[in-house]
Amino acid sequence: MSKTTFFGPGPSQLYPGIDRFIQDALAQDVCSISHRSQAFKDIYKETADNLRKLIDLPDNYEVVFLPSATEAWERIVKNLVDKKSFHFTNGSFSKKFYSYSKDSGKEAINFSAPFGEGFDVSQAEIPADTEVICFTQNETSSGVNVPLKDIYSISEKNPEALVAVDVVSSLPIPAFDFSKIDTAFFSVQKCFGMPAGLGVWLVNDRCLAKAKSQEEKGVLIGPHHALPELFAKAQEYQNPCTPNALGIYVLGRVCKAMLDKxxxxxxxxxxxxxxxxxxxxxxxxxxxxxxxxxxxxxxxxxxxxxxxxxxxxxxxxxxxxxxxxxxxxxxxxxxxxxxxxxxxxxxxxxxxxxxxxxxx
Amino acid sequence: MSKTTFFGPGPSQLYPGIDRFIQDALAQDVCSISHRSQAFKDIYKETADNLRKLIDLPDNYEVVFLPSATEAWERIVKNLVDKKSFHFTNGSFSKKFYSYSKDSGKEAINFSAPFGEGFDVSQAEIPADTEVICFTQNETSSGVNVPLKDIYSISEKNPEALVAVDVVSSLPIPAFDFSKIDTAFFSVQKCFGMPAGLGVWLVNDRCLAKAKSQEEKGVLIGPHHALPELFAKAQEYQNPCTPNALGIYVLGRVCKAMLDKxxxxxxxxxxxxxxxxxxxxxxxxxxxxxxxxxxxxxxxxxxxxxxxxxxxxxxxxxxxxxxxxxxxxxxxxxxxxxxxxxxxxxxxxxxxxxxxxxxx
Structure with missing residues (x-):
């Protein structure tokens, strides 16, 4: 790597050791083995286990790999929302999450704060039939953070709704109590200091149940990356299609390095x-x-x-x-x-x- | 890399020099620079130019990067089909392309041959209002190939329809006349001998016009990776969201090595x-x-x-x-x-x- 240190908000500086982790992946044929082999399943399991330990993820969550966090917006909207979602927006990325729902034909409710400002969450009037409440915990465009206590207070007041949290550029720094939310997602080129091209979607059993009930009602949740298939495959340490095995391997090594530290x-x-x-x-x-x-x-x-x-x-x-x-x-x-x-x-x-x- | 040579149908053996290309990417900070920078645009342009030259891609096509070829199935179905698609199926991947259309609520017509057999394309009765005709030129599950002349004969008989060709595990070996089809897509972990995690979608101006007309009619073509945005961004050597910059860089180097050979x-x-x-x-x-x-x-x-x-x-x-x-x-x-x-x-x-x- 060059001598330059990058402070961009992602892609950003690579985590120390990344070049070695990539070399090890090449030496171990991680990019040539079948993605249906036991060797690949072992890599997936190691990465998921290390991540679980690092962020204290409960057992009712699965670790699902997507190509990007951006795709997670669409997966959440399609799989978890039939009619109504509620969005806290105060910058470009939270607004895009909101517009993904609106542009998918859902009734997306926008609770907005000006760019660069946080929310007074006590002012949010969330309809009782809201299916998913969406937070962008760290708004990468403006540098505004939603304190975890504010997310939890909304979650506690709306126990029927699922709570989805964009943690693209914050995890693993905030110490989440994942029992108080239902799904979260991030990209590896932010806090995990990796090459871009891998997203991680953390999903609990309530999300799976919702996606399945939507499927039974005939709501179009797929065909690509429908949650029931993603979740079932993740339980076998697999993906529906060929995943970014190099990224999955390197993420496992980065999580291990973080655990060691x-x-x-x-x-x-x-x-x-x-x-x-x-x-x-x-x-x-x-x-x-x-x-x-x-x-x-x-x-x-x-x-x-x-x-x-x-x-x-x-x-x-x-x-x-x-x-x-x-x-x-x-x-x-x-x-x-x-x-x-x-x-x-x-x-x-x-x-x-x-x-x-x-x-x- | 280990001494083993892999003959799996993808992921497979890495193209000679891949480890060096990755090292060069790291040395040049390809994974840390902003994906909105001129340096990134230069990388995208170099890769697209090399690929164009290698496969003789006409100017009315754009080179669009997706995370996988699997995603291209959904993008083609959503962007290019309002009501009717026609599919030549004879194995697992051609059938999945077909089911992506059917499961998206389109009228997908299935012209099938048994697993392991090719088609007598002269027998295909393609309705006049078919919007997209879909071929899997190389059926990776069964090893069956559709000869290019068969694709061209269908294309010539159905000039109003768009012709979409899955070339996941064949390009750049078949010498396509891209003026006789409208879109094609592949994954880099097959013939390009790269780590998985990048798909390439080649799309012409007829596809763009169709996607735009669908958008104007109110057909839901997005929100994620809608073609008009992908196409416009590709013209500026950009992606709507953070792409797999490492993969794009390495693909450019592999194409260059292939051009040199x-x-x-x-x-x-x-x-x-x-x-x-x-x-x-x-x-x-x-x-x-x-x-x-x-x-x-x-x-x-x-x-x-x-x-x-x-x-x-x-x-x-x-x-x-x-x-x-x-x-x-x-x-x-x-x-x-x-x-x-x-x-x-x-x-x-x-x-x-x-x-x-x-x-x-």
Missing amino acids: GIDTLRAENEKKSTLLHDFIAESPLFTEAVEKPEHRSKTVVVANTTVPAGDLNKYLAQFDLNIGSGYGAHKLDQVRIANFPAHSVEVIEKLVEALKNYK | GIDTLRAENEKKSTLLHDFIAESPLFTEAVEKPEHRSKTVVVANTTVPAGDLNKYLAQFDLNIGSGYGAHKLDQVRIANFPAHSVEVIEKLVEALKNYK
Whole structure:
């Protein structure tokens, strides 16, 4: 790998050891063996087991592999919603989740906050017949976080509805109580520091029951990647079609490396790095906080308003082998995004802060 | 990579140099750069250009990346079929393509031949209002091939219909005249000898026009990976969501290596290896041809009836570092599948034939 450290919000810096994990996969013929072989099933099981342990996933969940988290939006909408879904939206990705439901012909209800702001979830009026309540726990476009207690409070008030949580760029940092939600999904190119091309969909038995009941009613939940088939195959450590075996293998190794380091250490380091970044923003003439309330600031994607576009800052940062992310969409020039992922060490965050302090 | 040569019908043997291409990708930060950057667009363009050149793809086609060829079935059905599709089926994969249409609520017409047999396409009665005619040019489950002239004759007789061709395990070996079809798709873990996790969808302007007209009529063609968005993004060397950048980069390098070798050489070698395998089957006490008519025998996935299951043969072949594929599904024990992909050299096919000749 080059000397550059990438702080883009994903794709981002690769987790230490990724090149070795890929070499090991090639040496062990992971990319040539049949995806129906016992050798492949063993790889799937190892990865699912390591992930389960890392995030404390209960037994009533299956670990399903998809090609991307984006696809998970469609799978959730098709499999779990017959008529009505409810969406907390405050940025590009939460809005896309909402529009996937609306554009699939469902009655999607939008509870929105302005870009860059969090929610007062107590104000959400969720109809009793809502089938799925959708959160984007970490809005990668704006750096806004939904505190877990807010998700749980909605979940507790709406026990009949399923709760779906987009954790694309936050897991495994937030310590979820998965018994209080029903499904979550992420992409590996964010906090897991991997090459893009693999999504992970965590689904519990309530979701499976809902998908099956939809199927029985004649609701079109497939044909591609219908949940009952995905779930049944996952129970055998298989996928319906040929999966990204290399990605599955590497994810298993990354989870193992994270387990060896310790999830508590990862989370403590995340807090420390988060403090370093926000303390710097508070004092910097370059930046101001893009998210006003501290409790709504993402721990993994730090977003700041900037007087200098990321493109120009990166020309300066290149001498230090550092590269940060630009703002999303319309905020490409007036915001920066700095990933605080497990692949970013405390030392490299300190180096970035130091370099940015000296920018003139 | 290990010393073993894999002849499974995909995942299969990796194309020579793949490990180096992956190392180069890591060294060049292909997995860390933003998928919206110029650097990524350059990679996409290079890969699309190399592929275009290799298979002689006309300018009215776009090269669209999907996570898998399986997903292409759903995209074709949703984007290109309002009411009626017509399917030539004679094995598991052609039947799945058919069932994707049927299970999407379309009127899917099934023109079937028995497993292991080709079609007499002159017998197909295709209704005038058929929107898409679907071929599985190389049926990976049974080793049956549809000759290109048969596809073209159907295409010429039905100029109003779009012609969709599954070339999952045959491209780039057949020399397609892409002006006689409208869309084709493949997976990279077959003839391109790559890790699984990337599909390529080749789509022409007629397909785009059809998808747009469906959209205007209110037919649900999305939300995920709707063709108008995929096509427009591909024109800018982009994907709607984060793609498998590593796979796209490696595919470009594999196409370049194939161009350097020469497509005519690859095709001539394929013929030579095919003859070696079929001459062996004709004389072998172990095997008999699974596909009776020579013109219907796949050039890339050779299938034979066997008296010894692949699992047992592989125990013997392990001493020579060789590994073949079992039969598909119900034929796991009574058939073998031997891939004849560009990654398999003439020498290694000779070695396999020699080893199998000496099996007792």
